[in-house]
Amino acid sequence: MPELPEVETVRRGLTRLVGGATIQSVTVLYPKMVSPEAATFVADLTGKTIEKIDRRGKYLLFRFNGDLTMVSHLRMEGKYDVQPAGSPVTKHTHVVFTLTDGRELRYTDTRKFGRMRLMATGKETTLPGLATMGPEPTEATLTFDYMKQRFQKSKKAIKPFLLDQSNIAGLGNIYVDETLWMSRIHPLQEVNTLPDFQIRQLRENIIKELNMAILGHGTTVHSFSTAFGEAGEFQNHLRVYGRKGLACQRCGTPIEKTKVAQRGTAFCPACQKYHKHVKQTMILGLTGGIATGKSTVSAVFREFDIPVIDADAIAHSVLAPGSDGVDQVWEAFGDRVFEAGKLNRKALGHIVFNDADELKRLTDITGPLISAAIKAAVSTYRRKHANLVVLDAPTLFEAGYAAKTNEIMVVKISAAQQLQRLMARDDLSEDQAESRIKSQLPLQNKIEKADVVIDNSGSVETTRVQVVEWLDKMGFIKTPAEDSAG
Ligand SMILES: CC(C)(COP(=O)(O)OP(=O)(O)OC[C@H]1O[C@@H](n2cnc3c(N)ncnc32)[C@H](O)[C@@H]1O)[C@@H](O)C(=O)NCCC(=O)NCCS
Ligand SMILES: Nc1ncnc2c1ncn2[C@@H]1O[C@H](COP(=O)(O)OP(=O)(O)OP(=O)(O)O)[C@@H](O)[C@H]1O
Incomplete structure (x- = not known):
């Protein structure tokens, strides 16, 4: 059944095709489809000009001169098309409007459920379907x-x-x-x-x-x-x-x-979970490529006292000296990633970011530990009734955290900027930086999955403005009056 976009598409098409056209005659082949009864319908429309075609919800409203409106609902299968006069009609053609310019506007409907009602313009708002119709889904009307x-x-x-x-x-x-x-x-x-x-x-x-x-x-x-x-x-x-x-x-x-x-x-049974009770805390997943600016964006959230769960920091803590994680890494990777009994992160990074199997071996160890820590942190913030919690995770998609979030924000910059910022920040060679970037899901792929994209290719201030706009749009920035009201 056509929904709003399909009916709007028909409206736009018909406006181009028959807007301004004048009706010479009307043939009603299936009288039940029109009202008032066919003879009056035909007589009232003959000689009238289609001044405009409007739409309300899934209804088309043909506006004629003389303050006449034809309300048309396509129901399941209704279709309008425009053909040269006299060309063969199909057995499903039910109403033909012959135009003075030698064309015909035809209505076909295999199921015959569609209806056309002619009435004084303005009166249509009293029709059962239209009288109770909710707002149109636009910025201005659906508040x-x-x-x-x-x-x-x-x-x-x-x-x-x-x-x-x-x-x-x-x-x-x-x-x-x-x-x-x-x-x-x-x-x-x-x-x-x-x-x-x-x-x-x-x-x-x-x-x-x-x-x-x-x-x-x-x-x-x-x-x-x-x-x-x-x-x-x-x-x-x-x-x-x-x-x-x-x-x-x-x-x-x-x-x-x-x-x-x-x-x-x-x-999706994972992303769209049923909740028995209202889940008041929104979890915003924040991700991007390495060095695209997640921390820069996080800083803006922190500025507004919004809690940020930093997956990188958690990843560090699960491999802290003396942790179970470090023991497991030693068992899996051996002495080559240890120096004087201490985990050498740089050496481990060098191995895993150059070999997908080694990276998997590491994340099989760290993944469950990081995941449990994130879950615990989220629960704590839920208990505190936080309105918004940001989960800053470079591997949000790769590690399977996406389904745990309510919305995903991706921070993007160009490939050249990413390489240059990463090399400068971490003092890496071009090759080293490239292999780190390649070990992640391509940034473009993340952008396609994002709900909101922050462009960090300009100044830090330009980035900040985008984040503040999002916070404001989502109702997370309270006006001074709301704040004092608690
Ligand atoms: C390999 C390790 C020891 C290298 O440590 P190092 O201190 O050099 O880097 P650091 O941890 O600060 O990570 C820097 C960046 O590398 C990228 N990165 C880290 N882990 C991964 C990964 N599994 N897949 C892709 N990119 C990764 C991220 O963009 C991250 O911000 C470390 O990255 C690690 O333990 N990674 C596995 C844990 C993990 O998956 N972390 C991601 C958190 S969701
Ligand atoms: N708009 C900007 N203009 C110039 N430099 C920037 C901008 N945003 C971030 N940077 C710099 O780029 C580098 C990477 O930014 P940042 O640390 O925020 O990235 P990240 O996505 O958090 O990195 P990681 O993936 O390692 O967690 C940093 O050195 C930062 O100072």
Whole structure:
């Protein structure tokens, strides 16, 4: 069934094709499809000009001169196309608008579920579907305050809640699954258990995703085509819908498919966990390539008193003198990485960053220790009711921490800058720096998985501004009034 992006794609196409065209005659081949009854429908439209085509939710609103509006809903399979007059119609063509310029605007619908209603302009807002319709998902119309007060009142599962057009206009099965995946929300999560940060994420993801889908001319998974008879392209960008059994593009876990409110529902069981109780603390994963600027970004969070869990520091502590980790490293690597009984990190680094098997041998030891320490730190901050905790981890994706976060921020710089900053900071040769960079997942790969990308190729201050903007957008910067109110 066409959702908002597909209907908007049709609206844009039709505006180009028939905006300004005048109707010479109308043939109704399936009278049940139109109202008022066919003879009046035809008489009222004859001689009228299509001044504009609007959209509200999944409804098309054809505006004619004489203050007439035709409300058209495509339902499951409805399609408009424009053909030269007299060319053969199909058995599924139900309404033909002959234009004065020798073309025909035709409506076809294999399922015959679509409807067209002609009425005085302005009256359409009283139609059952339109009268109760929720806000359009745009920056200006779908506000956080609206969502918050609406969400507080509902104990429904989020999936059917979002499909209900009276809450938010335009979403259907595909984009609900996509935006829930983007926001790490389980489709069965009760709406009133969502913390503020998830409402903000969901709001932003709905607006972003629908805009992207419009730019991609909609999604064709079944039969949708544009007014030009072409398939959409956005099906190539879907992350969960239609991907059952395939790896989650964020964490690698196979996507599952289940039924929620009678609708097929795809989700990632690792990224979209169901929570019995509200999880108030947002975990922001912060990553990038080596020396791209994670610590520089972390410093901004610390400036706002936001706790940062530093995976590198934890990695150091699990290999501290006398630790179990060091014993295990000695058993695995032997004396060659020890000097006077002390672990020689540089020597170990030299081995592991030049040989993937050796790196795996090391991370098989350090991985579980680091992971347990991160888990303990997160639990501590949750108990303290922190609103936001940053997990700064260079190997966030490689080590499998991505599914444990609510959002991922990637810090990027150009390849040349990365090499130069790494060589300068760690006093490495070009070869040494390159082999460290190569031992990590390519930066571009991380950027593709990111929810937000911080560009650190300019000054530190330019980077700071981007981080502060994110904090502000997510509601983590309190105004002085909010602060004094506690
Ligand atoms: C090999 C070790 C001893 C080298 O120590 P050294 O003091 O020279 O470097 P340091 O620990 O400060 O790491 C520097 C940078 O190397 C990169 N790096 C470290 N470990 C890895 C890894 N497993 N995979 C890819 N890159 C890594 C990161 O970008 C990190 O910021 C050390 O990096 C280590 O113990 N690595 C394994 C632990 C780990 O996976 N750490 C990452 C934390 S999530
Ligand atoms: N915007 C910037 N302009 C110039 N130099 C910068 C900028 N941001 C960071 N640097 C420098 O680049 C180097 C790497 O930055 P930083 O230490 O923040 O990276 P990192 O991603 O935390 O590194 P690692 O992967 O080792 O943890 C440092 O020497 C830092 O001072």
